Amino acid sequence: MTITMITAGLLGLLLLFLGGNVIAGRVKFKIDLGDGGNETMRQRIRAQANFVEYVPMALILMALMENGSVGPRWLLMAMGAILVVARAWHAQGLLSSSGTSAGRFAGTNLTAVVILVGAAACLGRGAGAW
Numbered sequence: 024m025t026i027t028m029i030t031a032g033l034l035g036l037l038l039l040f041l042g043g044n045v046i047a048g049r050v051k052f053k054i055d056l057g058d059g060g061n062e063t064m065r066q067r068i069r070a071q072a073n074f075v076e077y078v079p080m081a082l083i084l085m086a087l088m089e090n091g092s093v094g095p096r097w098l099l100m101a102m103g104a105i106l107v108v109a110r111a112w113h114a115q116g117l118l119s120s121s122g123t124s125a126g127r128f129a130g131t132n133l134t135a136v137v138i139l140v141g142a143a144a145c146l147g148r149g150a151g152a153w
Contacts, residue, residue, distance in 0.1 A: 026096070027086045030103035034078055037110055041071040044118070070117040074110060077134050081106050084141025093148045102137045109133035 048067045058064040109130040116127025
């Protein structure tokens with residue numbers, strides 16, 4: 024499962040960055056729990072939380088595809104690359120001063136595409152279509 028492992032490794036590093044960003048905010052703004060009503064803290068927490076909400080399912084679907092030899096390898100490599108870029112763009116956009124950006128929009132949509140392709144591939148294999 025080389026492709027999924029590389030993708031998971033890169034995303035693991037991004038998660039550590041996002042978590043470190045939350046911790047740094049807690050120290051800087053002296054907030055022990057929650058966001059303390061601080062908009063910057065709220066953005067940092069949401070960037071990490073959104074990552075944790077979507078990335079695991081995408082990786083599970085990729086792992087199932089890779090383990091079951093579902094679809095061509097180029098598709099799985101594309102899904103992994105797109106997911107890493109999408110999550111970086113999404114985090115950058117969410118952490119921007121306004122909390123909105125083209126990167127955030129693209130990251131959200133590209134993550135959804137990866138999950139949709141993975142879900143369709145797994146359903147297709149499960150139903151015997153692949």
